[in-house]
Amino acid sequence: MFNTQYTIPVAIGINFKIRQFLFVFVFFISCNEKASPQTINKWKIEDLEQYIAKSDTPTVISFWATYCAPCIKEIPHFEETVKKYKDKGLKLLLVSLDFKESYPEKIKSFVDKRKFVSSVVWLDETNADYFCPKVDNKWSGVMPATLFINNKKTVRNFFEEEMSKEKFEEEVKKILND
Secondary structure (H helix, E strand, O other), X not given: OOOHHHHXXXXXXXXXXXXXXXXXXXXXXXXXXXXXXXXXXXXXXXXXXXXXXXOOOOEEEEEEOOOOHHHHHHHHHXXXXXXXXXXXOOEEEEEEOOOHHHOOHHHHHHHHHOOOOOEEEEEOOOOXXXXXHHXXXXXXXXXXXXXXXXXXXXXXXEEOOOOOHHHHHHHHXXXXXX
């Protein structure tokens, strides 16, 4: 026979532990979704060329590196502006030009720490004389560099400089489908 004196408190205790576990589990899962660490894909210049050619929305491509202070300074306002125009289909791709030894751990850690939400890829190329002209003939390899494209409007603008928030938004407006 059961001793009712202990059955109910034990059942309540178990029930409480199950609820406690579920709460912690759901909380853990929801926190991880917000953090959503990125996967940093490795691309060759041909992958980037294909991405640019097939882009069907206004797109900004930022060329940066974890060691480039001006690059790091401009990315937050790039992401803020892109979020502002998200409903117009604007996309931002962050192309890391870091050295091979930084891929993927250092780049991923850097991106996760700063909570970048834009897609990030690492360009697996070492010869700037080869890949820079494929992005833009005027590109000397200096960073930061930013490419604005809208294939539907046949707009393509390239800048080899640090961009202020105002200048960036001005260029974004030129590629939007308004």
